[in-house]
Amino acid sequence: MNGASREALAGARDSLDALTDTSSVDVTKLAGDLSAVTALLDREVSLRRVLTDPSQPGEAKAELAGRLLTGQVDGAAVDLVKGMVRSRWSQSRDLVDAAEELANTADLTAAQQAGSLDNVEDELFRFGRIVSSNPALRAALTDKSATTAAKSQLLRSLLGGKAETVTERLVARLVTQPRGRSLESGLESLSKLAAERRSRMVAEVTSAVPLSDPQKQRLGAALAKIYGREMHLNLDVDPAVLGGIQVRVGDEFINGTIAERLDEASRRMAG
Structure with missing residues (x-):
């Protein structure tokens, strides 16, 4: 990210940290809500363009986001997204990337609060090694013709009961919503994000x-x-x-x- 988007992301991170520092917020639910917002913005190109249009007042964009999301996700996620669209973004795609990062960070924060962040870091690394050494598995997880249900079932057979639930959620999100990234680069980004939590x-x-x-x-x-x-x-x-x-x-x-x-x-x- 460059310029305005970098500043907007920094502000969004600060807002997320402030939210997750309070015991009243269900951090796991917040992660799921932000993931749903990411999928919406990734799918609806015209919507994200409207929400990042620099010619529109920030408050008007925040009100639009609030109308669309209220009742679909919890208030904490609505407030975060409203704050994000008030900011200026260099590219509309950057808003989607930021929402996804916040979703992943929220899940990692949940792991940190539960004392399992070290395990998650190690599991992400080991899973990456398994994928890189098994071309057949990588092909199955990245097969564009495979259904989301089939990929999710494969991941459950690999990780279910053998890894932290946060690890399962992060990997499942990456596999089912790759957004044009390679599996390896996505896993590396998650590992770096996990390390940054400490x-x-x-x-x-x-x-x-x-x-x-x-x-x-x-x-x-x-x-x-x-x-x-x-x-x-x-x-x-x-x-x-x-x-x-x-x-x-x-x-x-x-x-x-x-x-x-x-x-x-x-x-x-x-x-």
Whole structure:
């Protein structure tokens, strides 16, 4: 997002945080309501264009949103959306992206309140690994000809009773409402959003053998010192790296594996 949309999203995040800080709001219901709003705005192109039209007064757009949504979703979601459409958006699509982010954030907040946010982060990462290593599963989950019911049933067979309910909801939302994204990029975005709930960064760590608890603690502390923020480690084991570790933080990649050193030695010899 650029310019006005970035500012509008920041304001919407602040409003969501203020709402979810109160015990009177059912955060899980709010997440579901915001997901329904996302689906509506994604489907009704003309509506979202009206609601983001910079030539129209913000209050008029808020009143329209209120009339459309009152009785369909709870008051907390109505108030959030009214506040969002009062803001200026660079593109109408940005409003849909913002509504979706708020829905996901509300679900992650529910997990945080329940003390299960760490589990959700780990499950999202592991599910992403399963998908990337199983082309048949990925094809089934992204098949455009498959019905929503069929995809939901497949996810229930994979995650039902084996993962946190928030994880199930987030993955189901991504699979049934992909909105043009790849499954992998959607899962990565969810993982980053989960980490941000604790103001943490995510480091994807690949090692030849599982790291011990002391190794995890030392690595997490070292990365936190480098980046100045608490670090959540998504751990993966790949014997192909031979030894050492690979670490990816955002767009930065740190390779300290034996395989990489052998490759470098081979390149030098070939040169």
